[in-house]
Amino acid sequence: MSEQREQGVNGSVAVDGQRYEVVVIGGGAAGLSGALTLGRARRSVLVIDSGQPRNAPAHGVHTYLGREGVPPAELLAIGRDEVRGYGGVIVDGTVVAAERRDTGGFRLVLADGGTVLADRLLVTTGLVDELPAIPGVAELWGKDVLHCPYCHGWEVRDQAIGVLAGPLAAHRALLWRQWSEDVTLFLHTAPEPDDEEYEQLAARGIAVVDGEVAALEATGGRLTGVRLAGGTVVPCRALAVASRLTARAGLLAALGLEPVDQEMGGHVVGSHIAADPMGATAVPGVWVAGNVANPFDQVVGAAGAGVRAAAAINADLVAEEARRAVAARNSVDLAR
Numbered sequence: 001m002s003e004q005r006e007q008g009v010n011g012s013v014a015v016d017g018q019r020y021e022v023v024v025i026g027g028g029a030a031g032l033s034g035a036l037t038l039g040r041a042r043r044s045v046l047v048i049d050s051g052q053p054r055n056a057p058a059h060g061v062h063t064y065l066g067r068e069g070v071p072p073a074e075l076l077a078i079g080r081d082e083v084r085g086y087g088g089v090i091v092d093g094t095v096v097a098a099e100r101r102d103t104g105g106f107r108l109v110l111a112d113g114g115t116v117l118a119d120r121l122l123v124t125t126g127l128v129d130e131l132p133a134i135p136g137v138a139e140l141w142g143k144d145v146l147h148c149p150y151c152h153g154w155e156v157r158d159q160a161i162g163v164l165a166g167p168l169a170a171h172r173a174l175l176w177r178q179w180s181e182d183v184t185l186f187l188h189t190a191p192e193p194d195d196e197e198y199e200q201l202a203a204r205g206i207a208v209v210d211g212e213v214a215a216l217e218a219t220g221g222r223l224t225g226v227r228l229a230g231g232t233v234v235p236c237r238a239l240a241v242a243s244r245l246t247a248r249a250g251l252l253a254a255l256g257l258e259p260v261d262q263e264m265g266g267h268v269v270g271s272h273i274a275a276d277p278m279g280a281t282a283v284p285g286v287w288v289a290g291n292v293a294n295p296f297d298q299v300v301g302a303a304g305a306g307v308r309a310a311a312a313i314n315a316d317l318v319a320e321e322a323r324r325a326v327a328a329r330n331s332v333d334l335a336r
């Protein structure tokens, strides 16, 4: 296998019908952390990654201890090198189909037609942020249109921050108020806050703007304001939006795994693949980790989940190997 692994680092040999103990689908923080753990556990591991990590538009990864502010692509490049350092194989590609084999394990098909066999699967495909259909939001996403104060709040501290209403609108506005005294809640198409929320918003000096948002205004690729349907432009340096957090899990349907609703504070805010605390799904042999399983995981949480799932996969393989060894020893004893 070591020769195959060496070849695989550089190309399609790695997915030319080869078999691995574990194939990791998705090479973000969760997948690479899982692969690193499995490589160090002396497992043959292949990572297949289509290169679209969720935080790609951001300048830096924040709250990742020891690498605060590192560019997302740099963190993943370091991770890839670390995985390869323990014999892991990484292939750029997209898994388009997964099926269970009658003889055990799984068969994966890549977009380029390559196939690969896996005894176990670790699925770390992340999620898709579905954005409100307001002109300018997608263009400024991850730069001045933001979702998470812990990822971006420090960078926009003390500036004019807009919050686009959606689920838990008043709560989100109060949260962003921690980073700036200049916060405006745009109700857009959402219902009005209730009396208690209005009281809290007013007490914290948060303006509430009624009326639909028509578009974002930008100059030189930077947000300057929020334009309402009536034409009024409210100056803003950053706009917080609540994206719908949709699990990227289409290929798991063929294995019998469908996403379930993700709730927060009584609202459905997206979907995820259900799993136990170690990442084991209802389908034997398939583990999930990172945002596909928990949309609220930040990078460090996704990495931790990848490590946990990898340890569980290794334990599962160890148990199977022990069962086989006992059966083999007993059959030798019987033959004597």
Ligand SMILES: Cc1cc2nc3c(=O)[nH]c(=O)nc-3n(C[C@H](O)[C@H](O)[C@H](O)COP(=O)(O)OP(=O)(O)OC[C@H]3O[C@@H](n4cnc5c(N)ncnc54)[C@H](O)[C@@H]3O)c2cc1C
Pocket: 025, 026, 027, 028, 029, 030, 031, 048, 049, 050, 051, 052, 053, 054, 055, 056, 057, 058, 060, 061, 062, 063, 064, 093, 094, 095, 096, 124, 125, 126, 127, 129, 141, 142, 143, 147, 150, 151, 152, 248, 251, 289, 290, 291, 292, 297, 298, 299, 300, 302
């Ligand atoms: C704009 C923005 C900024 C953020 N900033 C921060 C921050 O500062 N700090 C922080 O901690 N968190 C931040 N986050 C959250 C962070 O992006 C996630 O916590 C993290 O990406 C989750 O890691 P993951 O490995 O689960 O998924 P991802 O990083 O999204 O990786 C999933 C990988 O799987 C691949 N993939 C998907 N489907 C397939 C397939 N079928 N075949 C092969 N590969 C596939 C994708 O291409 C991708 O590379 C930010 C999020 C956003 C949207």
